[in-house]
Amino acid sequence: MNQKVEFEVEEEEEERSRIPISERPEWADVRPLPQDDGPNPVVPIAYSDEFSETMDFFRAVYLADERSARALELTQEAIFLNSGNYTVWQFRRLILEALSVDLREELEFIDQIAKNNTKNYQIWHHRRWVAEKLGSNVASNELQFTGEIFSQDAKNYHAWSHRQWVLQTLGGWDDELAYCDELLQNDIFNNSAWNQRYFVVTKSPRLGGLEVTRDSEVAYAIKAILTKPENESPWRYLRGLYKNDVNSIANDPRVASVCVDVLTNEKECAHALNMVLDLLCNHYQPSIELKNAIDALSDNSDLELAKKVCSVLQLVDPMRANYWEWRKTTVPARD
Amino acid sequence: MAKMTASKTQEEQWMVQNQVFRIYDLVYRLPPHAQSVNFELRRDDHIEYLTRSLTQLGPNFTVLDANRPWLCYWIIHSIALLGDCVDDNLESDAIDFLRRCQDPNGGYGGGPGQMPHLATTYAAINALLTLGGHKSLSSINREKLYSFLLRMKDTSGGFRMHDGGEVDVRACYTAISVASVLNILDERLTQNVGDYIISCQTYEGGISGEPGAEAHGGYTFCGLAAMVLINEVHRLDLPGLINWVVFRQGIECGFQGRTNKLVDGCYSFWQGGVAAIIQRLHLMIKEQLGLSSTFKFDCITESDDDSSDTDREKPMLEGLNNNGYNFIKGSKGMRPLFNSMALQQYILLCTQEEAGFRDKPGKRRDHYHTCYVLSGLSVCHHCNVKEAETPPLPKDVMGPYSNLLEPVHPLYNIVLDKYYEAHEFFARL
Ligand SMILES: [Zn+2]
Numbered sequence A: 001m002n003q004k005v006e007f008e009v010e011e012e013e014e015e016r017s018r019i020p021i022s023e024r025p026e027w028a029d030v031r032p033l034p035q036d037d038g039p040n041p042v043v044p045i046a047y048s049d050e051f052s053e054t055m056d057f058f059r060a061v062y063l064a065d066e067r068s069a070r071a072l073e074l075t076q077e078a079i080f081l082n083s084g085n086y087t088v089w090q091f092r093r094l095i096l097e098a099l100s101v102d103l104r105e106e107l108e109f110i111d112q113i114a115k116n117n118t119k120n121y122q123i124w125h126h127r128r129w130v131a132e133k134l135g136s137n138v139a140s141n142e143l144q145f146t147g148e149i150f151s152q153d154a155k156n157y158h159a160w161s162h163r164q165w166v167l168q169t170l171g172g173w174d175d176e177l178a179y180c181d182e183l184l185q186n187d188i189f190n191n192s193a194w195n196q197r198y199f200v201v202t203k204s205p206r207l208g209g210l211e212v213t214r215d216s217e218v219a220y221a222i223k224a225i226l227t228k229p230e231n232e233s234p235w236r237y238l239r240g241l242y243k244n245d246v247n248s249i250a251n252d253p254r255v256a257s258v259c260v261d262v263l264t265n266e267k268e269c270a271h272a273l274n275m276v277l278d279l280l281c282n283h284y285q286p287s288i289e290l291k292n293a294i295d296a297l298s299d300n301s302d303l304e305l306a307k308k309v310c311s312v313l314q315l316v317d318p319m320r321a322n323y324w325e326w327r328k329t330t331v332p333a334r335d
Numbered sequence B: 001m002a003k004m005t006a007s008k009t010q011e012e013q014w015m016v017q018n019q020v021f022r023i024y025d026l027v028y029r030l031p032p033h034a035q036s037v038n039f040e041l042r043r044d045d046h047i048e049y050l051t052r053s054l055t056q057l058g059p060n061f062t063v064l065d066a067n068r069p070w071l072c073y074w075i076i077h078s079i080a081l082l083g084d085c086v087d088d089n090l091e092s093d094a095i096d097f098l099r100r101c102q103d104p105n106g107g108y109g110g111g112p113g114q115m116p117h118l119a120t121t122y123a124a125i126n127a128l129l130t131l132g133g134h135k136s137l138s139s140i141n142r143e144k145l146y147s148f149l150l151r152m153k154d155t156s157g158g159f160r161m162h163d164g165g166e167v168d169v170r171a172c173y174t175a176i177s178v179a180s181v182l183n184i185l186d187e188r189l190t191q192n193v194g195d196y197i198i199s200c201q202t203y204e205g206g207i208s209g210e211p212g213a214e215a216h217g218g219y220t221f222c223g224l225a226a227m228v229l230i231n232e233v234h235r236l237d238l239p240g241l242i243n244w245v246v247f248r249q250g251i252e253c254g255f256q257g258r259t260n261k262l263v264d265g266c267y268s269f270w271q272g273g274v275a276a277i278i279q280r281l282h283l284m285i286k287e288q289l290g291l292s293s294t295f296k297f298d299c300i301t302e303s304d305d306d307s308s309d310t311d312r313e314k315p316m317l318e319g320l321n322n323n324g325y326n327f328i329k330g331s332k333g334m335r336p337l338f339n340s341m342a343l344q345q346y347i348l349l350c351t352q353e354e355a356g357f358r359d360k361p362g363k364r365r366d367h368y369h370t371c372y373v374l375s376g377l378s379v380c381h382h383c384n385v386k387e388a389e390t391p392p393l394p395k396d397v398m399g400p401y402s403n404l405l406e407p408v409h410p411l412y413n414i415v416l417d418k419y420y421e422a423h424e425f426f427a428r429l
Helices: A049-063 A069-081 A086-099 A103-114 A121-152 A157-170 A176-186 A191-203 A210-227 A232-240 A246-251 A253-265 A270-281 A288-295 A305-316 A318-329 B008-028 B032-038 B043-055 B059-064 B068-081 B088-101 B118-131 B142-152 B169-181 B193-198 B217-229 B238-246 B267-278 B282-288 B308-313 B320-329 B340-351 B367-382 B416-427
Strands: none
Touching: A049 A069, A049 A086, A069 A086, A069 A103, A086 A121, A103 A121, A121 A157, A157 A191, A176 A191, A191 A210, A191 A232, A210 A232, A210 A253, A232 A270, A246 A253, A246 A270, A253 A270, A253 A288, A270 A305, A288 A305, A305 A318, A318 B238, B008 B032, B008 B340, B043 B068, B043 B088, B043 B367, B059 B068, B068 B088, B068 B118, B068 B367, B088 B118, B118 B142, B118 B169, B118 B416, B142 B169, B169 B193, B169 B217, B169 B320, B169 B416, B193 B217, B217 B238, B217 B267, B217 B320, B238 B267, B238 B282, B267 B340, B267 B367, B320 B416, B340 B367
């Protein structure tokens, strides 16, 4: 569930000089509330004294629903100790609202922790909440922030979700297609960038939707396929361009033609054969070139073409032998 | 378009793939006896590691302080998969602890006194059901839990994780799963959830966390399982989903989570579980492919004299809450479409440590990966039998037959016996 990343144990933070909360005069009136763990708790964690004390005070202000400046301060300390505590984050949002804090400062606070916790659900959710309140004038800031994340980890799931949310809610679509292209130039195998490209060409209000963009996108995908036929991403992208219109994929001669081109040089390309199979199952009338390309791979001349492709795939793609065998049984009867 | 030098994706992929191949090469060059040891599940060592963690965790686990019911579930479920259970004292301590995580207004938080959260609610419920028994099952406040679930319902039809929290497919699954297994699922909860989930099926065929995001193994499991539980799975493009999931099993023999990402042991369950669920959706798939219902798939390895369509004649329990029960009582109409032996090889040789399991060679074990690697291994063991209760053949189990794990209910990821016990218990309430 992508959750693992959140659970991976991180390096402990380095020691900071710290005055215990119980020795701070501004907290003298608060009685810390220990965790109600019971006499024999399971999965008991050996908390540091600092963590226990911070959370004991947090529980006290949370239970008292104290939306004060010192409580805000305390949530920050608690978040530094465990940024995965959603209760602390949620209470912090209540305080921020109650105190009408300048949320630009909050964005800076998130910057501090986000860079080291890029896979934490809570931080991203909080960032979205703050950005929504700040509105469209932080759009470019948010796009830039996610861009910095991608320069380290170009497939960060949360950062991509955040970026898509920013585009849809706050705007900033203008350079997005160029940005996708830039990432794909860097790494043509980056499927997250392909996914973002699909998001842009289908959703950007600037581009007019898939009907308008399909033609040039087919060309873009085909160019990528011819560069690296083993790259699954552009194959899926190409198929996706016809997602709600499966009949016309068989009517676009470029699709069959890229398969033939690839199979001529790389006979065993499973992605190309997978595409051929889809075409044949969508009533594509195979060209002579395609027939010849398949016949060159299989000497089993009795089978109809789609089943022949399945047989070839069983051989060249043994990891999915079961799947290709099953596909053979689902080939529609010829009409 | 692309540079002539290798891209980052390729470099990382080659590094992992070489490491994995080196391990396979090493093992397959050993003499037979030495080789076979490598395929043994180190059951006792795993159980010891898990049981110890239940009673003590170091300061590094502070980052999981808001996920303690998850730790309970990962550990208790892993122990159950291994065919064991915790002793009476620990069981009673676990029930008591989870009771303290239960919010007076319903749902479970990440620890005592924390806000209720859907993910930790799912973990707590699954842990309690796995412990089983009257004390455990009756500790769940179902009425309050139902009202918590309703409060988490979003106008989009989806669910939010907690009060003021994020809406995503994980939240939908965890809400639907607990409601279903506790027999409190109704139309108010299911309303428009299906719309939300289908809006997350991407052009690749898999399912994403939110509309527009990238297809991902974890969310694909969540979305598919939830759709089965609310009886709307026919609304997904199943052939497209199947094609996507089978391509996630790579040359390293394990599953990756997304296209062009690295192999990772935990996807043995997220993707393997999807493949297992698919095996019982044959009628729906046939329909989507426009094949007549009398058409025979010829897909069961063993003497497949009786057609898959016979499930229709089996007694089905009525109502939304029995979708999970009817699902598991139905027969598998299809052979597994993934490569079970290859996945078992990746699990046993690349993810198993002296005790516990990991993501991939070079990573360290943790409870999350131990839980989902074992869950995936169980799916592998039981994927070739037609009925849930039938014991697998020795050829289905890589390594000695003593490696065999308990079967799970793939929609909830609860050990099957424990699921039946809970189903019976809550059906009466
Ligand atoms: Zn993992």
